[in-house]
Amino acid sequence: MNLSIENISAGYGGIPVISHIDLTVAPGRICALMGRNGSGKTTLLRCINGLLPLLEGRVRVLGRDIRDLGRDKIARMISVVPQVSFSPFSFSCLDMVLMAGAARIKAWSAPSEKEKQKALAAMAETGIGHMAKRAFNNLSGGERQLVMLARGLFQDTPIMLLDEPNSHLDFANQHKIMALMQSLARKRKMTVLVTLHDPNLTHYYCDDVILIHEGGVRARGETGKTLTDEVLSCVLGNNIECDVTRKGVFVVVPKFNLVHMNEKVNL
Amino acid sequence: MKKTPVIFGLFFPVILFICLCTGRYPITPGQVAGLLLAPLGVENRFFSAPPDMMMIFWNVRVPRIILSVFVGAGVSTAGAVFQALFRNPLAAPDILGVTQGSGFGAALVILFLSPLALVIQTSAFAFGILAVALAYILASLSRDSSPSVLVISGIVISAIFQAGLSFIMYMANPYDQLIQIIFWTMGSFNTASWAKVRAAAPLLFSGILLITAFSWRLNLMTQGEEDARSMGIHVARWRIFYVVVSTLMVACSVTAVGNVAWIGLIVPHIARYLAGSEHRRLIPMTAVLGGLFLMVMDTVARSLMLSEIPISIVTSIFGAPFLGYLVVSAGKARFSHEPQY
Incomplete structure (x- = not known):
């Protein structure tokens, strides 16, 4: 393990x-x-x-x-992908990703060209290879999350x-x-x-x-066997339940409340 | 970005030469060239310097300019480091109380002991370090290890030493002691000498070299503490390293020339416009720019009026509006400019 x-x-x-x-x-x-x-x-x-x-x-x-x-x-x-946030200073996405290489290099050195290529490869893997030179703080939340993910991958x-x-x-x-x-x-x-x-x-x-x-x-345990009505209502709240869509896909939905729904329709 | 060092490489000697030519004692550019070439053994048939010009140039103007370059570079570098450590673009290198501590140490000696320069400087240096050490100890008593606790401790310690300084100024004899203390709190290169250059320059230079060598890690220090730790940095230890080196540099500067306001706050910002936020590029740019900036400011301080102007007044008058101009003209780009490669 x-x-x-x-x-x-x-x-x-x-x-x-x-x-x-x-x-x-x-x-x-x-x-x-x-x-x-x-x-x-x-x-x-x-x-x-x-x-x-x-x-x-x-x-x-x-x-x-x-x-x-x-x-x-x-x-x-262990690499950690944190919740997205802003950086207090404006770094490029590549600089943000490169930071995760700190443990591999000497304290007085900066990332080598090889490390840069590796970081760019990690960014390409998450689909943000073209953003290397863009300012991290200018990106949308989703794009910043992808940068953080690339950083985690680069930590390797x-x-x-x-x-x-x-x-x-x-x-x-x-x-x-x-x-x-x-x-x-x-x-x-x-x-x-x-x-x-x-x-x-x-x-x-x-x-x-x-x-x-x-x-x-x-x-x-395994997801399919573990997510049952009983467990879900105990852990996540008793107002949700499992269901299956018309196409046969398992979904968890809010409990269908007829009275409440009718009120909504009448409005 | 690739052009910027080249531009500075050309810029710096030109401005240095202009500063060497400027001053109340008139020395023409030709004479400066002659004075500079003479020790290199270059015979100058057109010009031989009178002894008082030699004396003023080599023993007053040159050490003063060297000292201003080193102090400017050191304090600015320390400012950039503190801004990274505290993840705050408004942090100044004296945020932990080094300036107030040094001022108090100097004033204490001026009031009670002796007006001997060496004693004043030793006391200023010791009290500057003591203030930061106290701020650090105070912060470490808290269970919260975040930098904001350190900032608050710094404010507490600064306030205490500032109060002590104010009290001494209130007590001091207004005819000699007070003037000496005030000149100290506003800073001046008036007393620059080769002895001061020998005392301050090696420490400032090695501090700048150390920070430059370990500059890439500052990028990680600007990230959240837990993020930096999970990327493999022992944040608490590295913070002590950066604080100690920066504090030594600032204490050394304050000891040599008194308080120089604004430099540590403003120069890193200007450098960020030119080189971006990545510290491997930012730190050298900050050091060069800081040296250049303070050299020019001191030239203004010593030659603009008949009597010497305290350096902090000049750096504030020229520095603050310049930062304002940058903020206004750059607009939104201030916080979001594209880094250049």
Whole structure:
């Protein structure tokens, strides 16, 4: 296993937000991390990346305890695609992507021409090869997210963590990014762990799913078998349910409320 | 971008020469050329300099210009570093209190000990470093390790030292001590000498070299703390490195010439227009531009009026409107210009 989490608890100021979580994530698969706001998804990601000290338990990356590893070692095993934001200074997209090569080069050097070619290749892979010289802050939210994804790919790690990569994206772009992640995970044999809010995206694109509820794992396993009415209403809220479209596609929709719908029609 | 260093390569010597020719003691360009060539063993049949001209040129004007170039370059570089570290284009190199600390240290000695230059300088340097150290210790007591806590600590420490400085100025004898303190707080290259160049230039030069060598990592420091850490940077350690080097440079400058306002804030902005935000290109541009800018400002300060004008007044009067002009003329492009390659 690329990534194994053994009975970890962690939180802020000594108060655990997540407790006794056990997980393993296999290579070449996308695993979705779902749960409501404040359930501890982001906290879990921070623990895996070694940013938050654990109260108990252990995180192993490629068989090694994350606590024994320096930041540069961790950065060569785990890349993080953060939620998009602005940069305080105007960098070009290529400069933004190149930053992820920091762990590979000497502290007093800058990225070589070879690194630049590699960064451009990563940008081409996410479909933004033509944006290399454009100013990052001038791009739309979706384009900036693609730059962040290219940066994660350029970091070239066996494990990639994505924190709500869809939060600022339009409908089409959400699917574009997830489809891209799916093919990249297969092609590069990466372990991908992604926090998602939309159960439909999880179902279409992710191989496995972990549902976090109140700081613990409520359910996990292969997506098709795990996303059931019972689990969904427990973890994400009791106002949604599973359905199948006329074409036979599995969807999660708001519970159909006849009274409410009629009111709307009458208006 | 490729043209810019070439333009500066030509620009710098020309402006340097103009500054060498300017001053209250009249020395013509021909005489300056003669003075510069004489030590190289070039015989000059047309001109032999009178001794007082030799003295003023070599012992007053040349060290003063060298010092202004180094101080300008050092303080501007420190400004660019602090803006990156605090992810804030409005951060100045004295945001952690080094200027106020140095001013207090100098004033303290002027009031109670002796007007000896060496003692004043030692105290200014020590108190400048002390102020930043205190700001750092104060910030480290907080559980929040973000740079904004450090900024607030800096404000607290600055305020305390500023109050101390004001109190000493209130107490000081207005006929000699106060004037000395005020000249210190407004800065002046009036006292530039080869001794000061020897004391300040090596430290400033090695500081600029160090920052230039480690400039690429500053790009990562401008990103969020967690982003930088997940890309493999030990942010806390590197922040200390950059703060220490920059603070030493600023303390060294303040010790030599007193407070020079605005340079550290404005020059990195001008450099960003010319070279873009990428620090590998920005830092050298900032250093060259800072040296050039302060050299010209000091030439104005020493030759515009009959008596010397404190340098901070000149840098503010010329620097602030220039920044305003840049903001207005560049409009939207200020925050979104296309980086050039």
